[in-house]
Amino acid sequence: MSPKTTKIMQIANQPDDGEIDRILYTYGGDKSSLIQILLDAQSTFHWLPQNVLRRISEQLGIALSEVYRTASFYKALSLVPRGRHLIRICMGTACHVRGSPRILGKIEQFLNIRAGETTRDMRFSLERVNCLGCCALGPVIVVDGEAHGNLTPAEVEGILNRYE
Amino acid sequence: MTRLTTSSQLNLLRKEILARGEPGRLYITICSGTGCRAYASETVRAAFAQEIEKQCLENKIELKGTGCHGFCEKGPLVVIYPEGILYVQVKVQDVSEIVTQTIHRKIVERLLFVDPLSGEKILHEEDVPFYRHQYRLVLGNNSRIDPKRIEDYIALDGYSALAKVLFEMSPEEVIEQVKYSNLRGRGGGGFPTGRKWEECRHAPGTIKYVMVNADEGDPGAYMDRSLLEGNPHSVLEGLTIGAYAIGAHEGYIYVRQEYPLAVENVNIALDQARKLGLLGQNILGSGFDFDVKVHRGAGAFVSGESSALMTALEGKVGEPRPKYIHTIVSGLWNRPSNLNNVETWANIPLIINRGAAWFASIGTKGSTGTKIFSLVGKVTNTGLVEVPMGTSLKDIIYKIGGGILNGKKFKAVQTGGPSGGCIPERLIDSPVDFDELTRLGSMMGSGGMIVMDEDTCMVDTARYFLDFLAEESCGKCTPCREGIDQMLAILIDITEGKGELGDLGLLEEIAEVTQDASLCALGQTAANPVLSTIQYFRDEYKAHIDEKRCPAGVCKALLSFYIEPEKCRACLRCLKNCPSEAIVGGKNQIHVIDQEKCIRCGICFDVCPDKFRAVLKLSGVPVPPSLPVEGRTIIRKRTAS
Incomplete structure (x- = not known):
C-alpha cells in the first residue's frame, strides 16, 4: 500500500460498532446476506475500514479471511477511503470507440492520480466503470451522480473545477 | 389496494382501472x-x-x-x-x-x-424512422406505463397470462407451449427455454428455484436494465409463470448494484404484487405459493455466469465452478435451479397470451420472436431497438440507426459483448439470429451492437476487450487467467509498435487453448474478439506489425502530431490547451510541436479551429523537420484604413 493511501486511511472516519450493527440488524444475521451487508456498509461509510470487516466477521460468524476475500473481489467495494467527489468514468465499448481512453488520460494527468485512487487532498476519487448504460452520451463521466456527456479532453478541467 | 383472491377479481380491477381513464x-x-x-x-x-x-x-x-x-x-x-x-x-x-x-x-x-x-x-412517435422499422413486442409497453404503478400494467392486460396459467393450464401444458414457441435464452447462450424448464421440472428434489439474471455485464448493452426499470411487472409475471411450470416456490432477481433505478422499481413492483395477492401465499386464490427476493450484485462480470451467480446468491464470492452437474439439477444450495435472462422472462406472458404458434411465426426458423439490441457507438441514432430475429444488420444500422455518425465510413459492428466478435462491412447483409452470428465468428450475446467507423482501430478493439476480460477473469483456472494475460501482452506490444513477425500465429495458438481448456464461458469465449478481428482485419494487424502504422490513427505509440506551418495562423488555441507544454510559439509565431515533450493526447488536433485545420495526425511516416525559428513569424497584411 502506498504511503499516500496509508495517510488517507488515518484521517478517514472510522465508524463505530453501533453503526455497523444497525446494518447487520436489518439482515437478521443471515450469512448468505454477506454481500448485501457489505454493499450497505460501503454506501453508508463510503469505504470498508478494517474494523467494519472485523465486526461483520464476528457477528455473522464468517472467517475474517472470507469477508476480506469477498470485499476485495467486488469492484463496488472499496478497502480504501474515497474522496469528497466520486468521478466514475465509463469505459464501456460504446464510450471506448467514442474516445473515453483519451478522457481518462486527461483526468489522470490533471488530478495526478490513476484510476482507483484518491487525490491527496481527498477532493476526488476516480473510478472506472464498465458501462453506465447511457451510451448515447458517450464518452461520459458521472461526478457525484451528475452525468457529463459527449466530452472532449479539452472540457475536462472546466467540469472538474466546478467541484470543490 | 385490496388483495385479489380470484381471477375474476383481477378482471374486475382491470375494468375499474380502464373506466377511470376518460376517453380523450x-x-x-x-x-x-x-x-x-x-x-x-x-x-x-x-x-x-x-x-x-x-x-x-x-x-x-x-x-x-x-x-x-x-x-x-x-x-x-x-x-x-392521445395523439402520440x-x-x-x-x-x-x-x-x-x-x-x-x-x-x-x-x-x-x-x-x-x-x-x-x-x-x-x-x-407522431410511431412515424419516426427509428421506431417505424421496429417491432416492439417486449419493449413497447415501456413508453405506455409508469413502472411504479401496477395499475398501469394491469390495464394493459398485465397478469392475465398468469391468471390463465394458474386456472386453465397444467404445468406440463405451460412447458409444452414454451417449447413449441421455440423461445431461446436471450442472455447469450440461446439455449431453448422450454427444454431448460422441462429438465428442471423433472430434476430430482422437492425444493426448486427460479431466477432472473439481471447482471447485465456486457459493456454497451442496457436492454435488460431498461426492461427491469421500465416494465418490471412483465418480468415478474414471466418469472411467476415459470415458477408454476417448474414447481418452484422461491425466486431470486439478481441485479447489478450499478442499476439503482432498476433495484428501486423492482422492489416497488414486488411490494405492489404482494399487496394485490399476485405474489406470496395462495396467488389469486389458486393455491400456488411463490415469492421473490432481490439480490444486488457488487460489480463482477464473471458473476453473471450461472454457477457463479448462484454461488453469489449464497453470499459467497461469485466465482464459477465446474459444471459436470448442470445448475438445472444442482444449483443454488445444490438444488435444481432455473436461471433465465430478464428479456427471456418478459417474453413469457406474450407467448401465453397470444399463443406459441403466433410467437413461432415471428423471426426465423431457428430463432423465433424478436430481440432487443442496444445500438450504440458510431451510429446516428443511439438507442434500444427491437426487431424480429433475422432482420439484416444493414436494416438495423441504416434504416433504424440512421447510418454512421457524422457521415463517416462504416467499418464493423461488434456483437455479443466481450465474448463476441466484429463483423465487417462486406457481411452487413447477414440476417441477425443466433446461428448466423455464431457462423460469422461472433455471437448474439445479450444484444449489444456496437457500431465502429473508419476511426476505430480493430487491433485496439481486440486489446480493449482482452483488457476488460483480464480484469474480470476470476483467476480460478489457469487457461483463462494466463491465456488472456498472454494474448493481452501480445496485443499491447502490437499497438505499441513492438509487434513481431509470428505474433498472429502465436495469438491464434493461445486462443485455441484458452477456448478449449477454460472452466467457464468467460474463458471459453475470451478469444473471440481476437480471432474475429484477425480473421476479418488481418491487414490492419499487418500494418501495425510490419509498417508500425495504425491506419485508424488510434494507437498512441504509433502516432505523431504535426502542425502544418502553411496553415497555422498562430491563434494560440492549441498552445494554451496543450497539457504538456509541448507547443512552442506565440503571437504571430507559427506554432511548432516539440515531439520530445508531446504526450500524443490529441487535444491540439481537437481544438485547432475548423477554418485552419493545421494539426495533422501522422502514423507510419516520419514527422517533417520543424521550421527554423527565424522563419516562424507571420507577417499579417494590414487592411487599409
Missing part, C-alpha cells in the same frame, strides 16, 4: 429511463408538474413518468397522448410552451423530430 384525456408523458435522466429529464418532469399546477390544469392534463422509450439519442423524450405527438430534446425552458399549446390542442413545431434524410418534421 390529455397525457403528457416523459421518459424517466436512465438515459433520459442523464439528460436531466427529472428536472424537466418537475418543471411540468409545476407548470401544470401554475396554470391550474391538474384536472385536464395528467403527467406521467414512463420507462425507457429506447430513442436515447434524442432525450429527454416527451410524448403527448413526440417532442425531442425537451428542456426546462420549453415546458411552459408545451403545456399551453397542448391544452389548446396545438403543436410546438420546433420540438418535433426532424428526419435528417428528408428534412421533414415528424409529428
